[in-house]
Every structure is written in C-alpha cells, then in structure tokens.
Amino acid sequence: MTPTISCDDLAVTLPGASGPVHILRGVTLAVEKAEFVSVLGTSGSGKTTLLRVLGGLLPASGGTVRCDDTAVSGPPEGVVTVFQDYAHSLLPWRTVRRNVALGIEAKMSKSERDDRVDEALTMVGLLDRAAEYPWRLSGGMQQRVQIARALATRPRVLLMDEPFGALDAMTKASLQDQLQQVQELTGTTVVFVTHDVEEAVYLSDRLVVLRGSPADIGLSLEIPLPRPRHQITTKERPDYLELRHRVYEALGHTVGEPARG
Amino acid sequence: MVSLTKRVNLLGGAVFVLAIGLWELLVRTSVLDFTYLPAPTAVAEGLGELFANGELLGALGHTLFAALSGWALAGLAGVAAGSVLGLVRPVWMYSMASLEALRALPIVAFVPVAVLLFGFSVQTEIMVAFYAALWPILLNTINGMRTEPRMLESGAVLRLSKAAVLWKIRLPGATAMIVVGLRLGLSVSLVLTLVAEMVGNPAGLGFLLVEKGQALQPGQMFAAVFVIGVTGIVLNGLVMGAARLAFRGQMASSGEAA
Numbered sequence: 001m002t003p004t005i006s007c008d009d010l011a012v013t014l015p016g017a018s019g020p021v022h023i024l025r026g027v028t029l030a031v032e033k034a035e036f037v038s039v040l041g042t043s044g045s046g047k048t049t050l051l052r053v054l055g056g057l058l059p060a061s062g063g064t065v066r067c068d069d070t071a072v073s074g075p076p077e078g079v080v081t082v083f084q085d086y087a088h089s090l091l092p093w094r095t096v097r098r099n100v101a102l103g104i105e106a107k108m109s110k111s112e113r114d115d116r117v118d119e120a121l122t123m124v125g126l127l128d129r130a131a132e133y134p135w136r137l138s139g140g141m142q143q144r145v146q147i148a149r150a151l152a153t154r155p156r157v158l159l160m161d162e163p164f165g166a167l168d169a170m171t172k173a174s175l176q177d178q179l180q181q182v183q184e185l186t187g188t189t190v191v192f193v194t195h196d197v198e199e200a201v202y203l204s205d206r207l208v209v210l211r212g213s214p215a216d217i218g219l220s221l222e223i224p225l226p227r228p229r230h231q232i233t234t235k236e237r238p239d240y241l242e243l244r245h246r247v248y249e250a251l252g253h254t255v256g257e258p259a260r261g
Numbered sequence: 262m263v264s265l266t267k268r269v270n271l272l273g274g275a276v277f278v279l280a281i282g283l284w285e286l287l288v289r290t291s292v293l294d295f296t297y298l299p300a301p302t303a304v305a306e307g308l309g310e311l312f313a314n315g316e317l318l319g320a321l322g323h324t325l326f327a328a329l330s331g332w333a334l335a336g337l338a339g340v341a342a343g344s345v346l347g348l349v350r351p352v353w354m355y356s357m358a359s360l361e362a363l364r365a366l367p368i369v370a371f372v373p374v375a376v377l378l379f380g381f382s383v384q385t386e387i388m389v390a391f392y393a394a395l396w397p398i399l400l401n402t403i404n405g406m407r408t409e410p411r412m413l414e415s416g417a418v419l420r421l422s423k424a425a426v427l428w429k430i431r432l433p434g435a436t437a438m439i440v441v442g443l444r445l446g447l448s449v450s451l452v453l454t455l456v457a458e459m460v461g462n463p464a465g466l467g468f469l470l471v472e473k474g475q476a477l478q479p480g481q482m483f484a485a486v487f488v489i490g491v492t493g494i495v496l497n498g499l500v501m502g503a504a505r506l507a508f509r510g511q512m513a514s515s516g517e518a519a
Contacts, residue, residue: 075417075420083411090415093436103420
C-alpha cells in the first residue's frame with residue numbers, strides 16, 4: 001500500500017547567521033491512510049521544519065517528499081496545515097463563517113459552500129458563533145475555527161503544528177478529544193507535531209521522536225492503546241504509563257535526575 | 262452618526278462655549294485690544310453676510326472640487342503604485358532613493374513650481390492637492406502591503422490562486438493602513454489647496470480669506486477661517502464613515518469599530 005504522505009532520506013539545510021544550518025538529515029517517514037502520527041522532539045529539534053516540508057511550505061534540500069505518488073512541490077491538493085498561531089492564521093476582517101469558507105469559496109456554489117461550512121463548524125462545535133469575528137472568541141475557539149477551515153476543504157491529510165501548544169490544559173484536553181472524534185468520523189490522516197509527551201501518546205497510533213542535530217528519527221513507537229481513548233481511564237492504564245516512560249527516555253530524561261534541556 | 266452623538270463630550274463642549282463667551286467678553290470690554298480682532302458675534306455676522314451674498318458657497322464649492330479631485334486622483338494612483346511598490350521587490354529597490362528624496366521635499370515648496378507649470382488655474386490647485394495627498398497614501402499602502410507571513414501561508418495551504426491571495430488577503434489586510442493614508446492625504450490636500458489659492462489661483466476659500474483680510478473685513482475673514490476648520494472636520498468624518506460602511510470587518514478588526 002502506498003503511504004498517503006511520506007519522505008525518504010530527507011535532508012533540510014537552512015541559511016543561518018553563521019553559515020548553513022543542518023536541521024534534518026536522513027529522515028524517513030511514511031504515514032498510512034487514516035493514521036495518526038505524532039512527531040515529538042525537544043524545542044529546536046526540527047519538528048516544525050519537518051512538517052513544513054511535508055506540507056510543501058519549505059523545499060527539501062535532499063531526499064524526496066511524496067504525497068500519494070506525486071513529488072511534493074508546494075502545498076499538495078488535499079493536504080492542509082494547521083498552524084499554532086491561530087491569531088495570525090485567521091483573517092481578522094472576516095467573520096468565522098467567511099474564514100471557514102476561505103479555502104472552498106472559489107471552488108463551489110454558494111449553497112454547497114454553506115453546507116460545507118456548517119458541517120465543519122458543527123464538527124468543532126462552533127456553529128452558533130459563525131457570525132462572530134474570530135478575535136472576539138477565546139484562543140481555544142479560534143484554534144477550532146482554524147481546524148474547521150481546514151476540515152471544510154475535506155482534506156485527506158491534516159498537518160498540525162503544535163495546534164494546542166498555546167492553550168491552557170483544560171482547553172487542550174477538550175480539543176484533543178474533539179480532534180479524536182473528528183478523525184474517527186472523517187478518517188483523515190493526521191501528522192501532529194507537539195512537544196507534549198502525554199498529548200502525543202494519548203492521541204497517536206504511532207509516534208516518532210526527532211533526535212540529534214541535524215535531527216533524524218531516534219524512536220518510532222506504535223501506540224496500540226484501544227480507542228476511543230479517555231482522558232482519565234486511558235491515562236491510568238499501565239501500558240499508557242509504560243509508553244509514556246519510553247518516550248521520556250527517548251527524549252533524554254532519566255529517572256531520578258532533573259530534566260535536561 | 263450614532264457614534265458621533267455618543268462621543269460628544271459635554272464637559273468639552275462646555276469649555277468650548279465658555280471660551281467663546283470669554284472671547285466675546287474680552288473684546289467687548291477692550292481687554293483684548295487689537296484693531297482688527299472681531300468678537301464672535303461679529304464673526305457670526307460676517308458668516309451670514311458671506312452666505313447671503315453667495316460668496317461663501319461659491320468659494321467652498323471651488324475649494325472642495327479642487328481638493329477632492331486631487332485627493333481622489335492621489336487615492337487611485339497612490340494605492341495602485343503603493344501596491345506595486347509593496348509587492349514587487351525590484352521596483353521598490355530601484356525607486357526607493359527617488360521616493361525618499363521627493364518625500365523629504367516640503368510640499369509647500371512645490372506650490373510656486375505648480376503655479377509656474379500650470380498657471381493661475383484650477384489645474385494648479387488639483388495638481389498641488391494631488392501631490393500633497395499622494396505621499397501619505399503611497400507610503401501607507403506600501404506599509405500595509407507587508408502582510409503577516411502566516412496569513413499568506415494560510416492562503417498557500419488552502420491553495421488560493423495568486424489573484425485570490427492579493428484580493429482576499431493582501432488588500433483587505435492593508436485596508437486599515439490605506440484608510441489612514443487617505444485621511445492624512447485628505448487633510449494635507451485641503452491645506453495645500455488653500456495655499457495654492459492664496460499664492461496662485463485667485464479663487465476658493467484660500468483666496469476669500471486673503472481678500473477679506475486685505476479688505477479689512479475681519480468678521481468675514483474669521484468666518485472663512487471657521488468654515489475651513491469645519492470643512493476639515495466634516496471631510497475626515499465622512500471618510501471614516503464611508504470606510505466603516507464599506508470595509509466593516511477590516512475597520513472593526515483594526516480597532517476602528519463604528
């Protein structure tokens with residue numbers, strides 16, 4: 001089976017203040033259809049860079065990036081990136097409804113567009129705020145608007161760059177569960193970048209840890225926890241705790257010592 | 262204009278009325294003793310005379326026509342040129358030095374030049390108003406075109422066409438800045454039209470002011486000053502009102518809510 005989105009022997013080198021900086025080297029990752037894969041790594045490890053390359057926002061310096069069978073050059077059809085900074089990603093002069101319509105309004109009739117927008121807003125539970133401007137909403141709601149904007153295009157792949165990184169713990173947990181439900185409902189493939197170990201283990205089918213500089217994949221771990229997952233019961237399971245333990249170790253934490261980095 | 266009535270500041274208004282009353286008092290009691298300083302009542306009388314003999318409306322119409330024509334042309338040219346300068350890097354590189362030099366030239370210095378080029382005509386006034394308004398509109402449009410990079414990436418991942426990115430992201434993102442440029446441009450084009458009327462084309466409110474001064478009619482002269490002031494305030498209000506109507510979302514999101 002062809003993976004939905006993949007990279008092979010990927011290298012990324014970016015210009016820095018003192019010569020080129022090697023960010024990624026030899027990264028090979030294949031994400032299957034409807035799979036939820038998290039990319040973990042410490043701050044500055046190149047997680048976001050990897051996602052930007054997969055999303056066609058940054059060209060690879062070496063190796064190949066493919067979406068289905070096509071080499072990626074620019075954002076591929078059906079692949080939408082959701083950014084962490086929702087405030088700068090939404091258009092403040094458009095209402096929630098018109099923000100969600102942004103990606104589809106040129107491609108379909110008005111009634112079809114309205115149906116799609118309603119559908120996407122219902123999935124994130126914001127249908128009753130459709131006429132609001134996004135900056136009148138809370139951070140969590142704004143991020144849901146951005147997710148709805150991506151969902152309205154009915155993407156095959158969602159690339160999410162620390163989407164809940166700027167939100168408080170309670171909002172984060174509720175959005176994680178909402179994302180879980182949406183993914184189950186739509187069968188969307190998700191690549192999810194985060195620095196939150198619990199979040200990655202809780203949400204993923206598989207997670208990879210970026211390690212080193214330039215970074216490659218240091219650990220690739222299947223997460224066979226049963227679905228649907230639950231914030232309390234799943235996180236109390238011994239296998240959840242065991243997986244969490246292994247990920248922390250892969251990130252360089254050692255039991256009995258204060259965290260480094 | 263609901264916002265205007267809400268924003269009327271009672272205390273501020275009282276101070277204004279008091280100041281006018283004080284002025285009247287000081288002139289009448291000759292505490293302020295200038296030969297040609299009229300009391301507010303004399304100014305009101307002058308205003309009535311100018312209105313009755315038709316001089317005022319004629320002059321006002323002339324000045325408004327010149328200032329607004331120049332301003333509107335500057336709006337079109339400034340937004341178009343500003344978009345190109347803001348979006349096309351090489352154009353910006355090549356023209357920046359010339360723009361900086363021209364911008365630094367005080368606009369008033371351009372008035373005698375325009376008189377020489379276009380004669381004592383309304384064209385002179387329009388050219389001066391155009392030139393004056395062009396700079397704030399142009400520079401604000403260029404700045405406004407520096408769109409938040411993340412918004413452009415959002416357009417890219419949603420696979421918007423280049424035209425759609427310009428029309429749906431860049432221009433709306435620049436609207437609030439462009440409106441600021443238009444407001445600044447309108448006030449300077451009015452000022453420079455008046456200057457052109459004083460030293461160039463003998464018509465309009467600027468000339469009326471000079472003429473009444475030279476005819477030793479301080480009441481009418483102050484009335485002309487008063488009309489000029491009110492015109493500036495009304496024009497600015499009209500531009501803001503129109504912008505809020507036409508670009509509701511943009512103005513609201515930049516904190517200029519109605």
